[in-house]
Amino acid sequence: MQKLYWRPARISSLVHLLIAVIAIASLLSAERFQVVRIQQHFEQKLQAANQMHRGMEIIRLHRIKKVAPVDRELDPADSGLVGEANSVITTSTGSLAAKRTSANPNWAAVVVDLLLEAGVQPGDLVAIGVSGSFPALNLAAFVGADILELDFVSIASAGASSFGANFPNFTWLDMERVLHEAKVISRTSSAGSMGGTQDRAVGTSSSGRKRLREALARNRIPFIEVDEELSSIDQRMDIYDNYSGGRRIAAYINVGGSLVSTGPKSLKRLFHPGLNLKPDPRGVGVDSVMMRFLRDGVPVINLSKVVALAEHYGLPVEPTELPPVGSGLVFESRGHSRALVAGLLVFLLFTLYGLLKLELGARIAALGSRRRQMERMV
Numbered sequence: 001m002q003k004l005y006w007r008p009a010r011i012s013s014l015v016h017l018l019i020a021v022i023a024i025a026s027l028l029s030a031e032r033f034q035v036v037r038i039q040q041h042f043e044q045k046l047q048a049a050n051q052m053h054r055g056m057e058i059i060r061l062h063r064i065k066k067v068a069p070v071d072r073e074l075d076p077a078d079s080g081l082v083g084e085a086n087s088v089i090t091t092s093t094g095s096l097a098a099k100r101t102s103a104n105p106n107w108a109a110v111v112v113d114l115l116l117e118a119g120v121q122p123g124d125l126v127a128i129g130v131s132g133s134f135p136a137l138n139l140a141a142f143v144g145a146d147i148l149e150l151d152f153v154s155i156a157s158a159g160a161s162s163f164g165a166n167f168p169n170f171t172w173l174d175m176e177r178v179l180h181e182a183k184v185i186s187r188t189s190s191a192g193s194m195g196g197t198q199d200r201a202v203g204t205s206s207s208g209r210k211r212l213r214e215a216l217a218r219n220r221i222p223f224i225e226v227d228e229e230l231s232s233i234d235q236r237m238d239i240y241d242n243y244s245g246g247r248r249i250a251a252y253i254n255v256g257g258s259l260v261s262t263g264p265k266s267l268k269r270l271f272h273p274g275l276n277l278k279p280d281p282r283g284v285g286v287d288s289v290m291m292r293f294l295r296d297g298v299p300v301i302n303l304s305k306v307v308a309l310a311e312h313y314g315l316p317v318e319p320t321e322l323p324p325v326g327s328g329l330v331f332e333s334r335g336h337s338r339a340l341v342a343g344l345l346v347f348l349l350f351t352l353y354g355l356l357k358l359e360l361g362a363r364i365a366a367l368g369s370r371r372r373q374m375e376r377m378v
Contacts, residue, residue, distance in 0.1 A: 038332050041116060045109035048140075048147040049325045052108035055139050055184040056081060056322075062178050067170040074163065076320045079103035081136045083166040088208040089215075091196025094133055094161030098306040100318040102136040109330045110313050111144030111301070114275050115251060118299035122149040124250035127240045127298075129289060131195050132160030132172035133256040137303045139175075141253045142185040150250075153243040154188075155236050156221065157195025157258055158212045159204065168211040173219040191239050192216050193224040199232040199260045232260045236289055252293040253301045262304070263288030273305040274312070 039045070060080025064070065074096065075082035081103045084090075120126065126145050130138040138156075145152040158173055160166040165175060176188040194201040194212040201209050216223050224239075226232045240249060254261045262268040263286050270280035271290060279294040290300050303309070307317050314329030 039113075039330060041112065042331060044147055045112050045331060046326055048108035048112045048143050049105045051147065051184060052139055052143045053105035053325050055143065055179050055182075056103070056105060056136065058178060058182050058184060059135070059139075059175055063167075063170060067167050075100070075103070077103055077322045079136070079322055081165075083160065083162070083164050085162050087166040087168060088205060089132075089159055089168050089171065089201075089211050090162050090164075090166045090208075091159035091194075091201055091204055092133075092161045094163050095306075096163050097318050099134070099136075099163040101306050101310050101315070102134050104136070104310075104315055104319065104323045105325050106313075106315060106323060106328045106330060107137055107140035107303075108143040108147070109328070110309075110315070111140045111253070111303075112147060113313075113330050114301045115144055115148055115150070115253075117275055118251045118301060120148060120150060120250045124150050125244055125247050126150045126152040126251050126253060127249050127293070128152055128154040128253045128255070129156075129236070129258060129261040130154060130172065130189070130255045131157035131258050132165035133258075134303070134306070135160075135165040135172050135175055137255045137306070138172060139179065139185070141255055141303065142179075145253075146186050152187075153190050153240060155224070155239060156189040156192040157199065157260075158192050158215050158221075159195035159201050159208075161256075168208075168215070171212075171215040173215050173221055177219050188219070189221055190243060191224055191236075192221040193226055193232060193260075195258065197259070198226065198228070199224075199258075200226045230287065233287060233289055233292070236260065237292060249293070249298050251299045251301060252290065253303065254290055255303045257304050259288075261289045262302075263291060267291065268304075271300070271302045271304070273302055273309040276300040276302055 056079060060070065060078070063080045070078050070080050071082075071084075072078060074085070077100065082096075082099050115126070128141050128145070130141065142152070142154070156173060156176070158171050160172065165172040173189070173192060176185070179185045180188050193199045194204075194209060197203050201212060204212075213223065224232060224235050226235075257268060262271060263283070267283045267286040267288060270283045276290075276294060277299055279291055283291060284295065290302070293300050310317055315327075316323055
């Protein structure tokens with residue numbers, strides 16, 4: 001059977017080709033000449049990133065002088081915030097890629113962005129839960145809250161997963177003290193536990209648990225004595241409530257994958273990286289600090305699944321050098337110019353009108369045909 005193709009009368013293949021070329025050229029022009037858009041709250045984000053950069057440098061120098069040199073094989077960006085593969089206070093295995101990705105001062109700008117998206121206002125109270133696993137993100141959370149002039153209360157887990165703040169004499173609690181003394185952060189954590197399995201470092205050696213207790217004691221952090229996970233959740237919520245004095249908690253920031261904060265793996269998978277506003281119905285019956293806040297209508301900022309969160313905000317994954325302050329989609333984005341797209345659309349419509357309606361295309365094709373005939377005659 002012979003196939004039939006419809007084509008407008010007196011419109012040659014040459015005209016169709018010309019229309020296609022013009023349309024493709026318009027599309028390529030719109031893609032090529034995109035504009036850079038500065039994101040909202042740029043100045044506050046830049047201030048936060050600069051403050052975090054200062055804090056990272058203070059931690060790095062303190063580590064080099066008093067703790068241990070930076071292992072450039074593990075920490076190619078020389079951030080000083082990537083720890084050892086294993087130590088006596090290491091509570092679990094961790095992702096080296098995630099730890100390297102977290103060592104970026106622009107995470108403080110991400111925290112500012114997420115807090116503003118959660119609707120916080122200056123003077124609001126924010127609850128924070130941190131652990132030694134991601135010292136860089138802990139710093140980002142503290143700095144972000146300070147830059148937005150928020151009141152905050154933090155509870156820390158002293159232990160750390162591999163490649164985190166797992167030097168026995170330089171835990172996250174020690175980093176907090178150093179940063180506070182340097183006036184990088186306005187306060188330190190109000191309480192702390194050993195962290196790890198069951199929030200009491202189950203599986204860690206007795207020597208490791210002793211070193212964690214010592215870290216809490218030397219930094220004067222009240223110790224959360226844990227009998228079981230539910231007790232730890234209750235105690236943490238009581239600390240947040242007592243600090244609030246009846247004030248509404250505007251947001252909760254979770255850093256890392258603390259079992260007490262996020263819950264078991266079945267529940268942890270239900271939390272999105274970034275801002276969470278409502279609890280997933282599938283996890284309402286499972287207890288955790290994050291779930292309790294969500295059930296009470298408190299927005300939860302989940303700083304976990306770091307690589308995915310970095311890709312969302314245009315931050316580099318496993319950078320080999322420290323990213324410059326002010327880089328990433330959290331500061332600026334590229335997009336199509338509305339004026340250019342509108343102009344190209346108008347141009348394309350007029351071109352189509354001229355080629356088809358006014359039959360300019362047919363005239364052009366006829367003119368080309370006459371020229372070819374004259375060339376053959378010559």
